[in-house]
Amino acid sequence: MREAAPRAVTLICQALQEQIEHGLLSSGCKLPAERKLSEVFDTTRITLREALLQLEAQGLIYREERRGWFIAPARLDYDLMKRSHFHAMVRDQGREPSTRLLSARQQPAPAAVCEGLQLPPLSSVVQLRRLRCIDQRPVLYVEHYLKPAVFPGILEHDLSQPLTELYLNQYGLRYGRVCFEMTPTALHVEAAAALKVSVGSPGLLITRVNFDQDGRLIDCDLEYWRHDAIRLSAQVG
Known part of the structure; x- marks a missing residue:
């Protein structure tokens, strides 16, 4: 069963942040397509996008036009x-x-x-x-x-x-x-x-x-x- 949207956003952010902090998602690594990620987290594209935007605002990931989402390098x-x-x-x-x-x-x-x-x-x-x-x-x-x-x-x-x-x-x-x-x-x-x-x-x-x-x-x-x-x-x- 899908989580309520606010809780789902939090869980997605925590899961991806943990992967980044432990080096499983390394600098410059490209994340799977949003469709695939929404399937992994059993959520909607809208909820997933909200989580990705929050991680982007924190500087943990970044987006390139027509290329997708990537893990941000060190500042x-x-x-x-x-x-x-x-x-x-x-x-x-x-x-x-x-x-x-x-x-x-x-x-x-x-x-x-x-x-x-x-x-x-x-x-x-x-x-x-x-x-x-x-x-x-x-x-x-x-x-x-x-x-x-x-x-x-x-x-x-x-x-x-x-x-x-x-x-x-x-x-x-x-x-x-x-x-x-x-x-x-x-x-x-x-x-x-x-x-x-x-x-x-x-x-x-x-x-x-x-x-x-x-x-x-x-x-x-x-x-x-x-x-x-x-x-x-x-x-x-």
Whole structure:
């Protein structure tokens, strides 16, 4: 006999969480199709989906469009106070990073970018859109906005490499002060498509406004992270 829906959801969550904690369902493992899982737990697809959504909200599993459900890997530790670029941060934690350039162009700056970079209306900026992966899993969609006067000719360079290294090697610039703003968000169309999730899926938006070693405002980044991909930390003082 099938359990009442609320109790069934709890039992499904507990059963799958136990399998994950004991390593029987390992990181990256694909779960059976929802139809099969509903048969295993003798429940309806609606009840099963509610349990899966709860586990997704906890960061234990994740869904990819048209591919199904997977066991989530360990979160990346993201120390906001440590000056490190994405590739170095990922490798330091024993994992494999990669970056793919999605687009690069000079364009009129969006209003929010004009405000963040203290630019007058209708100013031009260089926009870079990049997708970043950990162990081949897309976890971060980034929009970089650069002041063209600070980075002449930057579109001619390899823009899949860490910008930290490109800035230093080609322009003699190092990051100085950084201002962070973090906001839970629903992933918009471009971010969701890059991260292979549904539009409106939960994410974390980290906005970074960056200054160089001389205190000059040089660029800003809009980082759209999968909500289950990172663990934020900071030590002050």
